[in-house]
Amino acid sequence: MENLNSLTTNNQAVILTNLEKILNWARANSLWPLTFGTSCCAIEMMMATGSAHYDLSRFGAEVVRVSPRQADVLIVAGTIVKRMAKPLKMLFNQMMDPKYVIATGSCTISGGPFIYNSYTTIRGVDKLIPVDVYVPGCPPRPEALFWGILVLQKMILQNSLFKNKKTRYRPVLAALPEGICIEEIHNEMKNILKSKKYL
Amino acid sequence: MTIQLKTLNEILHNLDEKKHWGTKEYFINMGPQHPSSHGVLRFVLKLEGEIIKEIIPILGYIHRGIEKIGESVSYRNFVHLTDRCDYFSSIINNWAVSRTIEQALNMETNDRIETIRTIFAEIQRIQSHTMWWGVFGMDLGAFTPFFYGFRDREFLTSIVEETCGSRLTMNYIQPGGVLYDIKSNFIKRIKQYIKYLRPRIEEYERLISDNVIVQKRTENIGILTKEKALSFGSTGPVLRASGVPLDLRKNDSYGVYDKVKFSVVIGTKGDSWDRYWIRIEEMRQSLNIIEQLVDNIPAGKHMVTKYTTKIKLPVGYYQSSIETARGILGIFVASNGMENPYRIHMRSPNYNNLWSITDMAVGLKISDLVTIVSTLDLIIPDVDR
Amino acid sequence: MIISILKDAIYLKYGDFVLEKSEISLVKEVIIKQSKFLEFMQLVKDDKDLKFDILLDHTAVDYINENVFHLVYHLYSSIYNHQVIILVEVPRDKPVISTLCSIWRIAEWQEREVFDLFGILYNNHPDLRRIFLEDDWVGFPLRKNYKDNFMLEK
């Protein structure tokens, strides 16, 4: 396999291009979510996957599998606490490749309303498992979850996950205008916090 | 003075030695990620074939330490946190905290605020019961009620969202009033909804209650007698199913519940069927309450004190409880005169309803355990806080 | 019943159990001596005109500067629909009190929660272990002097 890759020009195996497109199309259009709801975001996730108004089965993600073996996408919905970290990691490792993770809700992105003074909440799920798509909101509306799934589908179709499996793209980066990188934003936020102007 | 501290492994270990293991009994772990565990409630079951010999609920998989956060957060901010506990009766939780603060500062609220609060509390109760009915159907194996329950709840959520601004964690009732005044077409839409939901509840009855499979799976399953219900501290529909007419809306008559005619629904045997049937009846009662209130909402200001005034409770203990969709929610505040409470504790209805399962589910099968858990209508983030 | 009448009724009937009358705050709490606590609770439950048959709530408050724990028991009677809060003071260095499992079954798990978060021990409690936190968790989070480097102090 190694020498084959060297043959390719932009790290894209010439022979596989069309086959890969078909497989990506198949994987993108039949994402089977794994039910993993802990708190209030789980209700919005159920609202999206299981309710008559917002119907996730339009995008092919209707079959909500219970066992991690048959699931493709792990929608982490709700606060993750220290005691839940081990089962979450075990579940993620039990899932079969190609697997994706959508972190819905501000609790999974950064700990949400329980960041300060909570002795158990994990501040951000990406400390535990690699996350593909972040869906902000507390709880995010079902349409926001659809946005997350459509972004994931686009990423799969663009084959942006397979090129280098180690680094997972963070969509936040994609939305940044040219010339600005994430570190600048972090420093700016730190100064504001230190200066306590907002109090 | 016999204090023996134990750990879970010791419990699981001596469960093995206590009874010599026949080849039949074995351990199973209805893990934190289980479709019918309503969240992250974990049961360790000791099974013999399919019959449950012993059941150990294990919590803490969503314990965020809300009471510890409560000690470093001002009273107005704590109202946000109560939304994240029992997210199916979030407005009623907000009302509990605001009522405690209003009683402590004996802050008077006018009639308009009280009627709006009662209307929204009943709306929240209907939302929670339709959601419960859908999940109850799903736990019994029928997938369609899940969608019907959500469909009806969705109409109500859009009405509430128009006024409160958010779908699930409303944070609508603040100490001293209500955050926003009700929108102009709120009354019209609520009346439409009442006309829409009444035949729907008949449809619910036809789909699930008249179904002989459901009746067979819920009658005489998980019987909670009156004495046991009281000693297990269960409240709300679970206690009323065992025949105890304890409903704070009637006894304490806060809000405008005393001006409204509604009956407290009581069961007889306290089995899963009673707990099921009571919630369906309670949905009808809530509809009646809203119908009586929605026409004559008195005029007045929707907020007595400005939203940004700081709240400082005098030193001492304050306690008030309120009837949520699942039971009595008590807020206990110990204040030392500072801006944030010295100690704040929520008496969660789900936490106390949960433990009666250790006595009810012994000797029944796994599918009965699933029925009982879903008739107890537990919300695990409210159990763990 | 109005709160004050209920408190006076308890003072009248069980005067020697009561530690001191508290008038300062609105809530209907009655402070009880630690020694005769279990006996008082049993009496209060079976008393024919009080009949507190539901132990609604049990929690604790940590007064670190007075070096004392206040244990709060919130009782409710489903027949007369009145409620009372019973307080017991327990020294901070030796927080031991007898369990109420024999009177109300729910006490077993409410006490386990208070043990888990405050570290208060209950003698002859059938199954005293942590309920929310891992068994090997060090320290009791809700105590005022609880230090944890995982926690972000605001």
Add this chain to the structure above:
Amino acid sequence: MINYSVDNFANLVDNSNNSTVIEVAFYILSIFITCLIFISLFVMVVVYIERKVAAAFQCRVGPNRVGWKGILQSVADLLKLLTKEKITPLYSDKFLHFISPMLCISASFMTLLIVPFSPHIQIINIDMGILYWSAISSLGILGILLAGWSSYNKWSLISAVRAASQLISYELSIILSILTMIIFTNTLNIQKIVLSQLNGCWIWRGHVVTLIAFIIFFIASIAELNKIPFDLPEGESELGAGFHTEYSGMQFAFFFLAEYVNLFITSTIIVILFLGGWLPWHISGFSIFNELMDSIPPIMWLLLKVSMIIFIIMWIRWTLPRLRIDHLILLEWKFLLPTSLANMVLASFLVLNNLYFYV
């Protein structure tokens, strides 16, 4: 009246006695390929229809983004399952874990041989067609049992034991209701059974008796297919994913495929025994009506009737909740079995005194 001469592929090859080994091999290969193509097309269509029907019952839309109106949805599912990673759990019984999906899918494939699409299109017309079907379909139970046992997971063990007890006990009432029909048709050959219903399908010719046999067969076949209200083996809310918890990718697709092939085969058997297989729907008096009905080819008739039965099964699947394990066994042993036995006695009484229509 069209006289249906029963000749099909099997006879052509047999009487040419000088058929060499290569011809036979080529013949079997062609059968296998046609079966594979038919089955994969059929399953994809039924999966799509099941999702759309379920969506209609639950007042939602169902897949409509993938391809025109969601047609390619099941194609996407199949391709994704093809390329999913395969796993054999560490402590599982490797060989059994590998073989059990094969068992399941081969059991349902082998029963494809006797499906009479039309008088000419049938792979083999063996004399004891129905007996062959009931024998082979019980092989599927073995696959499920091995799957649950070998995947070293307590939940799938419970579900496998539940599946075994359920399928074996409902096998009884299926075979008994087949026997009552054989009393009427007194032949096991499938084409002959269909031809025996030339002037009226059995369901109303044998009036009460065949109606009871139809109902019992229908209930027992739903239980055989693990469809709600009998889906205890993979009850979503009780056992999670049931016996196929530890299977992923193509192995899970085999169980999925086997389930739908069994659905097709069982509904064809119902159609053959009770609704007059590929025979057009004739009303004795109206000759023009009958000519019109004859214009539709027999294979369309069979697929029409089969899809009707499949729709009813789907309808039941999306409305009823699930039975409990002891109610399930109680229903079979205490209710279905005695009625089907009494039904058989009644059937023999009817046949002896020629009391059914069009004797």
